[in-house]
Amino acid sequence: MAKAYKEKKTIGGTKTKVLTVLSTGLFAVLCFLIAFPLLAGLVASFRPGTELIRKGLNVNLDISTMSLNNYVYLFGGNGGAEDSAKYFMWFKNSLFLTVVTVVLTLIICYFIAYGLTMYEYKLKNFLFFLVIATMMVPFEILMLPLYREIIALKLIDSMWGVILPGLCSASTIFFFRQYMTGLPKELLDAGRIDGATEYGICVKIMLPITKPAFASMAILSSMGAWNNMLWPMLVFRSAEKFTLPIGLNTLLTPYGNNYDVLIAGSMFSIVPVLIVFFAFQKYFIDGMTAGAVKG
16 A cells, blocks of 8 residues: 555656646747747847848848847937937937836726725625726727827827826736735824824735735836837927837838837837846745635
């Protein structure tokens, strides 16, 4: 009987090792497939446009054709000062738009989710259902009424015309609410007993312990705001207000396509998103896995 148990345990251990090797190999392949376009773009950013047209995107490191000319031109060298000024203007507009959008979105969505989670009142579940229902409506359906509203408010061709419609994000509210359902409501009673106001409980007690949720949503919201192209393209009319995605798109014209500079500018535009991700990586993992295990 002991021998049979040992054999069964050995077989089980062997299956576990095999599954571990297979899953590791599968995820390694998936990581390569996901990283390949990024690596190909990085290599292409050091090549002249003629090489890109002849050979396309690939990861072959031909040192003889690689140089920093695209980045030098992009940042103002070799007579590219005008293009450099445009690029950094687009970069600054995108940075301002992203920072303001993320900060205001997190604050507004946190308070909404707090009210939907920590208090009991009539129509609470119905209001949350309305929030979830908005997630099922494609943005393309909302573009026309939003555009008419922005015109009526005289916010066309302004930063606030781009920022305001996206501040109340249903997905961010949903994430905050799901995170806060795992927090003990006894903290509210403890704060009231200590004489804290409802605002003090919300900001000084509950908000600090939702840092993982804030970090997770900061990364996801910043990626969405940084890469947003469709809505800013509809709102902005002046070239000096273009964001980075719109500005880079202007490099592709019927009269000439600067693919080399476009790819170099696109690769450099990834840097802020990477900085945000690595800065909040620890909290991001905690926030995304919160609630996965219930004790």
